[in-house]
Amino acid sequence: MRLRAAGGRRVGSWLALSPIALSLFGCAGELASEHDADDGDIAAIAQALRDDDTPITAVTDEPVLSVERQHACAVRLDGTVNCWGTYENGQSADGDPSGTFVQVSTGASHSCGVKTNGDIHCWSTHGIGFSSHPFGSYLQVSVGGDHNCGLKTDGTILCWGDDWLGQSADPVGTYVQVVAGINHSCGLRTDGTVHCWGNYFANNPGEHNETLPTGTFVQLTAGYINTCGVRTNGTVLCWGTSGAPQPANPSDTFVRISSGPASTCGVKTDGTVDCWGDGFWGGTTEPAGSFTQINPGGELHCGLKTNGTISCWGPEYSAPGSSEIFGRIEIAVSAGDQHTCALRPDSKVSCWGSDAHGQSTEPTEAYRQIAAGRDHTCGVRYNGTVNCWGSGAQGQNADPTGTFKQVSAGELHNCGVRTNGTVHCWGDNSEAQASAPTGTFKQVSAGYLHSCGVTTDGAVDCWGDDTGGRATDQAGSIFNTFRQVSAGMDHTCGLKEDGTVDCWGAGAYGEAADPAGTFTQVSVGNDHSCGLKADGSVHCWGRDDDDQSSPPALKFSQINAGKNHTCGLAENGRVFCWGYNFSEQSSPPTRIYAAVGVGDEHSCGVREDGSIDCWGRNHQDQSSEPPGNFTQMTGGVAYTCVLKASGGVLCWGNDEYGQATEPSGTFTAIDAGDYHACGRRTDGTLQCWGRNQYGQTTVPPGSFFQVSAGYFHTCGVKIGGAVDCWGNGMYGQTADQAGPFLQVSAGGSHSCGVKDDYSVYCWGSDSLDQSTAPSGSFFHVTAGTNHTCGLRTDYTVDCWGSSADGQNADPAGTFFTIQASGDHTCGLKTDGTVYCWGRNQYGETLPPQEL
Incomplete structure (x- = not known):
């Protein structure tokens, strides 16, 4: 193929x-x-497929973030669920639920979610029927007071739990969405009309019998005792009891709305947020920024921002880590x-x-x-x-x-x-x-x-x-x-x-x-x-x-x-x-870069305008992208350093050993090892910072024109072409080389360099053939943990060493530069695109495209 x-x-x-x-x-x-x-x-139900062969279903617009009074849950990108806040009733008493989900809904006493196989899973310490798991395959679930409703894949609705006001009575017909309030439920029919049942609605117990709105809607949300809907023209209509403060209809148009106990918030077409209702708990506080979902709770309110992070506010403020990315x-x-x-x-x-x-x-x-x-x-x-x-x-x-x-x-x-x-x-x-x-x-x-x-x-x-x-x-x-x-x-x-x-x-x-x-x-x-x-x-x-x-x-x-x-x-x-690809219809457009750099489990590219994109693991914020104008990027284990256009250094991420504490002064180049980094100053001297367990940051005297930081050792090419190495030399990786060399790279337990005749010479551990260099002419060599790649003089790439994650596979095409770290390598191709290969546990080999 x-x-x-x-x-x-x-x-x-x-x-x-x-x-x-x-x-x-x-x-x-x-x-x-x-x-x-x-x-x-x-x-089938794990995604709301939005192409021309599949109808839009409710899960397309069902939020992956759900907030109750003092706690919240959200679906991460990998489908796992993270819950945070106060769990008075065991809504997440045993920690985050296991498995992968496409949607989650939190209630006052329990929470439920739709798993990727269509099952509904609910959790609570109550052990009462409303937290039981119904049979069938579902697209969406909504948690009310002491009842739940789920939208099945055939469009029918099943409700269970407390039914003393008729809120769990299953409606007839087919629907695209269901929402549950404290004692009432509403569904959006396939024709866009609204049907509600339970308290406050005709033929059911309650002091009020509210009239349902006419017309067609594209999304519904239920508060405690009110309901709001987005009409097909983007306007919002709310209804409920006459005593509820929030059913006021805002004048703007909205993409999505969500109601809490006493307030309602909506995301407008420009991503900004508008809230209305009772602002006692900060429910009408409108956060700054651009959002895709907003969810007012009681004492806790949260929103999903366009960058995938969650921002929360309110008197019971709590939020997941800033590096956590959520969404579906x-x-x-x-x-x-x-x-x-x-x-x-x-x-x-x-x-x-x-x-x-x-x-x-x-x-x-x-x-x-x-x-x-x-x-x-x-x-x-x-x-x-x-x-x-x-x-x-x-x-x-x-x-x-x-x-x-x-x-x-x-x-x-x-x-x-x-x-x-x-x-x-x-x-x-x-x-x-x-x-x-x-x-x-x-x-x-x-x-x-x-x-x-x-x-x-x-x-x-x-x-x-x-x-x-x-x-x-x-x-x-x-x-x-x-x-x-x-x-x-x-x-x-x-x-x-x-x-x-x-x-x-x-x-x-x-x-x-x-x-x-x-x-x-x-x-x-x-x-x-x-x-x-x-x-x-x-x-x-x-x-x-x-x-x-x-x-x-x-x-x-x-x-x-x-x-x-x-x-x-x-x-x-x-x-x-x-x-068929005659008109490039099978080739999505690609983002263009001026430079590329890699860390242990993340990668970054410097764009033509000097800004950077990072991808891969971000548990220590190492893939967060600061503003600025940069010329070079390098990374280690959970940290990143960039060289500013002004010559200054900026670092962020894991700073356990001071490796993300940037030095002062101006530099011409920088390179990051696992837990330490080094830079060449404008006067040719070197400065290293970070972990120094083996003396890897103790720089020898002299002038250098290039430096490379490895796992626990460092090597540099001195003026004149000799290679000087320092740090852990257990496998001979710090043996000095007379040269002359044009460039050197320090890996895990080996080192490699390009000599002045353009041949590659390696020394140190060769347990996986990472030091067995091929013959031929090379411009550049880069060493990872247990593999090595070289850029030949014809601009093709040759790799050798460990093949555990495909890191020694030779990529097709021609490249300007390559850089290896850990178990993967990225290269800047001659067309300006970035290509990565090797280990991909955290998406570190998946650079962005220009779409």
Whole structure:
């Protein structure tokens, strides 16, 4: 299988740690590591898939942060849950819950979360029924007073716990969201209308019978005794008892809102926060900064910022560590004909590939779903309106009126599901492919000359050209209906509730054959089909002459097939594409750097404007990015140092031995070892700082033109070319070398240098062949813990030594510079992009991309 990305590889990749998973975008080194989460790995409900083949579900907008009166819980990027605050009722008495989750909800006496396999898990020391775990597969859970409600994958709602006011009565119908207050519950129906039950609502006990609002909504939130909703136009409407102070309707428009015991806060379209209600506990205090979620509690209030950190305030203030990153990957990718588009973590659109018709021209607005067609693109805004751009020869780039839950872009036409469940199509109608039938639908897919949709009762209804049977309706069975459909050129495939896939229509390449096994998503292109399995692997079938049916061996959470290429969102948040790449539609754009540096488990790049990006482990804030103008970066174990444009040094992160306490003065270069760092001053002398257990920071006299800090030793090239080393020399790694040398690198227990004839010579430990240098000519050499890499005079890279994590693999392409640390290496390629390889436990080999 050939994989190509920008610069010639067949795989392109993109990282998105959303606003939920924010931070770094990138294509990099090795193919991503296998997913190792428990609880069934990636299941259908683990992500709210936001491409044109899958409807938007409630979990798309369900917060990963939840705050009660004095405690809070949030979902980390890896799916684990962190809870903090005061736990009077054992809401987290036994510590953070085990397993991985996609959503969490906290209550006054217990907490619940939806795990990645769709199970609901609740925890409390009460042992009462409201903290029990219901059976079934769920998209979302909401904790009320002494009751809970969960939204199942089939759209129905199940409630359990205290029901003395009818708050746990299961409503009829299908829904996209459920919220629970103290003694009432509300659900957002698939048509956007609201239904509530329990106290204060008609035909249920209580002093008041409140009137439900009319109109359609896109999100709900329940406080103690009130409810608020975001309308399709972004305005907010609140309702509840006449004595509640917070049901005042703000005048601004919002993306998301959340109600607490006595106040409500909302995130506006620009990321700022507006709060209203009772401000006694600071509930109406509006924090500065840009947020993706806000959650007022009682004495504790928290918000998820756009950088993935959580900010909290209030009289019972407590918060997780500043280096903790929270969120859920919520981007999606959509592959068209010769272009591809994706939603960034900030809900903005990035496109790459052909822009001949403006189809890859990126709008500036925020979107909740994206769909790429032949030469055009459409997106659903957060207020439900649809915007299309690109080719409009058949009217396919026209913006339809009304509000939509989902849109699908086909060859020359589009179809969308309105908020009331009806389907509207526009564009080319030469074969009646834009003549949508009546009735209500859960999802729609626009193909080449036909369209298909899944009705609310689970049947597939198709219209348009039926050549070869591609538009033949599918009824399913009473016990096994359809939940998703994807229309291609000459064939169609549908995903059933039991996970099996049925395909129909013409299949000259086998693309219409029913695949074996069970799946969580299906997506079809012109002559190929791909399915996402429950374990995250992808299986494709049909035409493969451009490798469009040859996916990489990675774990994915979402896939989308274009005409002759396919893209998928990997479980690590990166986008990989495979298949036809004539217009670079399989190659996401790449961020350009001027320099690269690595630490033990993190990496950083200096951008052309002097700012830096860091990625990888951040438990000591070593990957935090300070503002400023820098020329060089280097890192050790959990700390980072940069050289300012002014020649000064700035360090941060782990400072256990003073290694992050920067020296004064001006320097021309710096280098970090595991727990110590060294720099060359402008007068040619050296200064080292940090751990000095073996004398590794005790600098010998003399002038040097280069220095390298290793694990417990340091080496420098003196004026004249001799190498002087000091520190731990247990394996002979500090033996001085006469040279002359051009450059030296100190590794774990070995050292290597480039001699003046451009050959490489190594000394010290050779237990894993890390000191067995290859022949040939090199410009530069860099030593990691137990491996070494050299930059040859033809700008290719040769590595040797330990292969435990692939760190001795030779990367393809040409490089300007390389740097190794620990068990990985990063290099600055001749096209300005960064490529990393080796150990990837914390994402240290996944640099960002420019999206």
